[in-house]
Amino acid sequence: MHEAPPTPSPTSPAAPAEPLSHGLKQRHLTMLGLGGVIGAGLFVGSGAGIAVAGPAIVVSYLIAGALAMLVMRMLGEMSAAMPASGSFSVHAERALGRWAGFSVGWLYWFLLVVVLAVEATAAAQIAHGWVPGVEPWAWVLLFMVVFTVANLTAVKNFGEFEFWFASLKVGAIVAFLVLGGLAVFGLLPDTDPVGMTNLTGEGGFLPNGWSGVVSGVLTVVFAFGGLEVVTIAAAETDDPARAVGRAVRSAVVRILFFYVGSMLVIVTVLPWTAQQAGLSPYVKVLDAIGVPSAGQIMNIVVFVALLSALNANLYGSSRMIFSLAERGEAPRGLLKVSGGGEGSSGQPGGVPRRAVLASVAFGFVSVVLNLLWPDTVFLYMLNSVGAVLLFVWALIAASQLRLRARLEQEAPDALALRMWWFPYLTWVTLAGLLGVLLLMLTDDAARPQVLWSAGATALVLLVAVGREWRERRARRDPSALTDR
Numbered sequence: 001m002h003e004a005p006p007t008p009s010p011t012s013p014a015a016p017a018e019p020l021s022h023g024l025k026q027r028h029l030t031m032l033g034l035g036g037v038i039g040a041g042l043f044v045g046s047g048a049g050i051a052v053a054g055p056a057i058v059v060s061y062l063i064a065g066a067l068a069m070l071v072m073r074m075l076g077e078m079s080a081a082m083p084a085s086g087s088f089s090v091h092a093e094r095a096l097g098r099w100a101g102f103s104v105g106w107l108y109w110f111l112l113v114v115v116l117a118v119e120a121t122a123a124a125q126i127a128h129g130w131v132p133g134v135e136p137w138a139w140v141l142l143f144m145v146v147f148t149v150a151n152l153t154a155v156k157n158f159g160e161f162e163f164w165f166a167s168l169k170v171g172a173i174v175a176f177l178v179l180g181g182l183a184v185f186g187l188l189p190d191t192d193p194v195g196m197t198n199l200t201g202e203g204g205f206l207p208n209g210w211s212g213v214v215s216g217v218l219t220v221v222f223a224f225g226g227l228e229v230v231t232i233a234a235a236e237t238d239d240p241a242r243a244v245g246r247a248v249r250s251a252v253v254r255i256l257f258f259y260v261g262s263m264l265v266i267v268t269v270l271p272w273t274a275q276q277a278g279l280s281p282y283v284k285v286l287d288a289i290g291v292p293s294a295g296q297i298m299n300i301v302v303f304v305a306l307l308s309a310l311n312a313n314l315y316g317s318s319r320m321i322f323s324l325a326e327r328g329e330a331p332r333g334l335l336k337v338s339g340g341g342e343g344s345s346g347q348p349g350g351v352p353r354r355a356v357l358a359s360v361a362f363g364f365v366s367v368v369l370n371l372l373w374p375d376t377v378f379l380y381m382l383n384s385v386g387a388v389l390l391f392v393w394a395l396i397a398a399s400q401l402r403l404r405a406r407l408e409q410e411a412p413d414a415l416a417l418r419m420w421w422f423p424y425l426t427w428v429t430l431a432g433l434l435g436v437l438l439l440m441l442t443d444d445a446a447r448p449q450v451l452w453s454a455g456a457t458a459l460v461l462l463v464a465v466g467r468e469w470r471e472r473r474a475r476r477d478p479s480a481l482t483d484r
Contacts, residue, residue: 047280051272055204065260070425085319088231104395106324112317165307166308168301199267280298314359369381404423
């Protein structure tokens, strides 16, 4: 282990130069922001939220979406002022110390490579249904190889994959909103206006009271995870500060519109009691309004959403571990990048291939564990990252509290994107995240995730603090280096 480099000033433009390419364009980043968070959690997982909250799932999504939007605004502010491939891990280090950057970076990396296994396995199950002759493990292998190759080549290949994946998802939701809106007003063939009947019937708008709304928040809040990758990717654009600002501004409101708008259409067209956990409410609505082969259409959309998330998670995990290596928090060998540049020749360059391979290697391990022991070993791993996203968001808010004050004093011009009503909304966000964690502790289904995630977080924090203690000891007594 080497001695820690001095933490750069939060306003210093002379942070260590990153040899990554600048192959991502604004359109890639904008569409990544719009589509990166639209996944199976929305298309399928929303059914569980409707089952517990009824029509009030709209309120649950508003609350969860507002939390996500506030976190993204804070993250966008810091990333526009101090763009870096490590994004919030770098911000946490600058604001709170090396222990924070180390902890949040490794926790987020672990989160991505574990969730990657869920996405690969779920996509393989859909593909196996289409082609039963090919075993699910073979599909998993194919997906992992394809996206590994895509991430090992020019970063613009990742951008293009995500651009078209996101375009399909956004297009599918827009079409759903249009068809659903027409059905609500009886403007489709063989449909009658439904009015507010389904919003007020079957127990009313709050059939399970406000406790149902709270349960709905716990069910849907994690569906907003994934927006963070936008700020990681911004470091590989020509103008990171401007790119991330535009992407965050365009993404948060539109995503909130897609989520809340979709839920409003679903609970208006059909009674909430018609929905079932584990079944896509989108399929139910499309079947009800007479769209042929609705199930297969949504299977295709969910399949694309899963592959999109797999691709984005592999990219995000590789850049996070690269950033950790750059700051001495991961093996230095992961800093090796491909050469050649990405100029007019189109040759790939500036790609952290060892970081990609390290991430995909652990991703393969996770997939094998998911295929062999989905209800034991892998379940424990999944629970250990179940609430990590909330911990990451809380550290983003804490970092923004510290860095905003310092930026206003040292470099106010760097604040191209500002958090609303600072610091009040930042404190409200922190209180909201703490409230969600406390509510999860009272929920029998969610409690294991909080406890296992808290254990994983405590372990990483223990390692981080231990490293800092050893480095301080080594600085006081250089002979201690011989022990290391």
